[in-house]
Amino acid sequence: MLKTPFMVAITLVIAFAGGIWSVLAALDATTGLAAIRIGPWEAFPLAQTVKADPYARAHRARDGRLLYASAEGLTFTARTDASNAPLDAACTYRLTGLAPAARFWTLYTRPANANPDRPEGLNSRMILREIDGSFAIDVSARARPGNWLALPASERFVLVFTLFDTPVASSTGVSDIPMPELTKLECAHG
Template sequence: MFRTPLVIATALAVAFGLGILSSIYALRATVGFGAITLGPWTAFPAAQTVDADPYAKAHRARDGKLLLGGAEGLVFTAATDSDRRTLVENCRYEITGITPPARLWTLHATDARGNPLAGARPDLPTGLNAWSVLRGADGDFSIDIASSAMPGNWLAVPEGRASFLLVMTLLDTPTAGSSGVIDLAMPGIKRLDCADA
């Protein structure tokens, strides 16, 4: 007598449980569809627009972050260097090249969830922008990323072994529209050395 309702209840519990787990996995796996990859940098031009896919909308709602409008700017993230090795705090990196045209760009490091790095000291340079970076005669720049002080352009990361992301935001850029993104060139990220090597 109780066998049929028990089987139905078990089947529903398994179905709902697997559905919820697969949805959580899908939201953690990607920001959405339509990613543009330029070297180690990845952007989602449609993630903040009305035309965003359901995964991008759900990801945006879950994170509760304010995104830039399509005409306001474009956010690129890098989880690896140019050789596809994960960015980790105990290694030194160099970012070289130029950025796409933009009125202003910013660069900072975050953890895998986009939060400020734990253990970062407020008296160290945890972010750079187009107005503060030193440039060469031809307009290119070189930025060192390390936990210890470096001469010139230096972005500080905490001492440790955790992985991190680099986030470059281009503000008021003509490349925010998806039509101009593919022809862009982003700066390269080169691993110099690691503390445990």
């Protein structure tokens, strides 16, 4: 007599749990469909617009982060280096090259560096540059001479490169956008 309601309850629990799990897995797999990818850098210029796909809207709702409109700025993230290896806080990286055209840009890690005595982020007005406008930034847990961005204590991290007041968001020629190259120099664990 209780067999049928029990089986219905089990079926509903499995269906709801499976549905929730599949949505969370889909959200973790992608931030959106209309991505700009240049080397290890990835951005979603349509994420804050009415043209945003359902995944981008769901990410915006879940994360609760304020995204920039296309006229205000564009955020690029890097989860891997130039050789497509995941970024690891035990390694030292060098970011070299030119930044895309922008009035101002920032660079920081997520999760953030918790030590207040270390640089949490860099921006376009504080870095040392070469004569041609290029720069080299060392991203490392240990202090380095020149432009240095401190890494967080966690193993995995993401580099966040935000361009403010940039024409890149509306650009259709993605291949000609200069993005800094991110190369691994050395790792403490081998």
